[in-house]
Amino acid sequence: MTILNIFSWITTIIAIASLVAAITPTPQGNWWLGKLYRIIDWCALNVLKAKEKHNE
Numbered sequence: 001m002t003i004l005n006i007f008s009w010i011t012t013i014i015a016i017a018s019l020v021a022a023i024t025p026t027p028q029g030n031w032w033l034g035k036l037y038r039i040i041d042w043c044a045l046n047v048l049k050a051k052e053k054h055n056e
Helices: 003-023 031-043
Strands: none
Touching: 003 031
């Protein structure tokens, strides 16, 4: 694999994870979905101040 292929795969993963994180609501109360959503957030680079705030 060349550097260009690796870069293409990384940007594709980030783009798909960003799309999934943007169109799905944050799961409430389900442990497994919460963990999966956290992984998707990290893949989408939604960390620190880029995360959605919860209004409770």
